[in-house]
Amino acid sequence: MSFEFFIALRYLKSRKRERFISVLTFLSIAGVALGVAVVFFVNSMMNGFETEVKSRIGGTISHITVYGYSDTGIKNYQELMGEINAVDGISGAAPVVLGKAVVGSESDNDGVLVRGVNPDDISNVSNIKNHMFRGSFGFEPDNGLPGAVLGRGLARRLQVTIGDTVYIASLKGRSLSLGMSDVKITRFRLNGIFETGMYDYDDYFMFISIPMAQQIFKLRDSHTRSKNKLLSIGNPLIEPFAMNYMLPAENYHPQDPVSAIQVKVDDPTNVQPITKRLDDRIGMFYLVRNWVDSHANLFYWMKWEKILLTLAMLLIVAVATFNIISTLVMVVLEKQAEVAILKSMGADPGSIVKIFMTIGLISGVIGTILGAILGLGLCWLQIQFKIISLPGDIYFLSFLPIEMRLVDFIVISVVAVILTFLATIYPAFRAGRLYPLEIIRYQ
Template sequence: MIIFIANRFLKSRKNSSGFSIFSLIAILGIAVGVASLIIAINVLDGFDLTIREKVENLDSHIQIVGFSDLPINEKDSTDNRVKELIPNQLVHIDKYVSRLVIAGTKEIKEGVQLKGVGADYFRKKEGLKIIEGERNLRDNANFLLVGKTLANKLRVKIDEEIAIYSVGNNQYDIFSSNIEKMRVTGIFESGMAKFDDAYIYTNIDSAKMFLMFNEQVSGYEIKLKSLNNIDSIVNHLQNNLRYPNYVKSVFDSYKHIFNWIELQKKPIPLILGLIILVAVFNIISTLLMIILEKINSVGVLRSLGAKQYQIIIIFLLHGITIGAIGVLFGNFLAVGLSYLQNHYDIITLPGTVYFISKVPLIINLSTNILVSIITLALVLVVSIIPSIIAARISPLFIIRFK
């Protein structure tokens, strides 16, 4: 009987099959708040996971470089020492040479990072996809792989030549320079501006000759079987390799990105608090308006012998029903919008600013459940106040009110 009465209180006077306007406003307010919070969390989780995966697939898990960017002597056999130090965690270790150069044609020139790598480098990098030409980095061949964005800037195509100009090749003579023409054999795309706009790749032997590295390298890139305990692995390598080697993880290299994501997550409690505040006013005002609207019915129930606790239960059920419908609708709205974004890329982003070209959303069931439980618990608590007010109204007051 109590459930039936609570259900009747949800209905409009004019239309017994529809909700009252007060109930609809409260339901809509809760639904929008729940959907907004879930989508906000989904976006941040999506950014975190997507950028993490991109970085892991594009860059090495651990880098070993020289302090102050000084080259590392190959005779130190750093790669062999790494294999001895972490044999169970290591997938592969690759040496590379790298330096800032000027690349371009007669009309256009850009400052880029020239990186010399092994012939199989691109096969190991899942995130670097060749979209034109081939991943041809044969030994001692002046072949280049260029990012799509950079290729568009320089207006170069496959089999065309780019002039590479380098200054300060000799660490003892900063005015030494070199210039070389290299042929574009492939164009790659990663989706991250750091690579597509700022890197060109050539064979490591060609790069060493051009940059005058002799028996030196810029550093070593390490891929691990798992990123678990990566910090302890970095510390272990640093303690054993020591100066002049500097060991850093991928999270150190991209600390600014991950710090930015964590910074975006900090306002979530504030957002949740604002949503809670709106929900509190919605529920309390809705129940108070319904009490005024149904005051005659409350008087009749009290006259028929209904106890105060029964009136409280009726309005509590009413509040919980509004909250449950709002939470359910909010979840459907959040999941639906997230699905549309993931499949149709409705909202796009400038890749040069956000590192990715679309807004990624991760639909996490645990997030939906947590937000729903918190909202329903809040609705239950705030429904108590107007329910007690309704229960304490005396039949005599209702008659006078009427």
């Protein structure tokens, strides 16, 4: 044990006439501990939210999407899916037809993002079936109407439930100058309602079968276009809002184009290199996009929110270090005589500075350790018992998510110790500049 460390420990020990300094020391340690615990807990909370959001997005949508450069879609997509599945790291692929339309009911209507999928293949690229709120994820027809699946938010706005009829209106490939009589309306029976907890999906997504989506959005080859049937409702010559209902085609050809290929990877966190390999293989003819790039703005915002919130919480630790400054100043004033004696016995100013820096560092390290233990305890309690709950109708979770990361804990602890070290500089150097002769003269 060094001379400076031994003296610092002696100064930290309480004596009756120095009870006030002991109280200040306790308060400074408690302040650092509380600040570190709060930073730990808030940082773990942000980690939990980030993981939950990425898990929801990565599980609901495909990790990679391959688009065709032409508006006519991707033809011979079965062959393309074979090439995609041959890339290392890819676990599944499924075709999808994408489109925008108006969905309506007897109560209301709204814009919607339509996804035409095969219910048997969707599990290869998405876990949307695990988020069913009511009904099932299927498009089986009922009373001549094909099935559809809506997000819960969209179903709430349309005021529909399982078994109700909804319709899709699309002007894809049609001229607006032809009037409302040119709008083709396709009726569906609502078979299922899903809820992912993600606003963008629950409020604006609608799933239908691939054949119906190909028919609505005109992704049909010439050999199947003649299969479409129109049922006129009203007389367009005398009723300006008369429309045509489009009935399902009797069949469809398996080589009708699709809009894109959805791809699932083995490790969603390692999607970038897999995207690069896939792009090198087919990128000359197709556009390859992954889920991280598609949500880059969201992840960028979440990253900076975590950084700024952590910095704001570290201000609590910084404020707590002012207690260390005041405590050390009081110790310096109280120990002037002892400092003078040490200097008269040969202690140089550097040793005096080290003594008081050690006092501050010991307080800071003890506070950091206690804060880490308290922060870990709070995180463990939240993980085990879900003490802090969230309103499920507002958030996509019913409890506050927590994810502890060792790297974050180490960084926060190191920063806390550095802040306490900086707090010791002024009082320590002030002690080092004391003149022993003047102090002894007035004692």
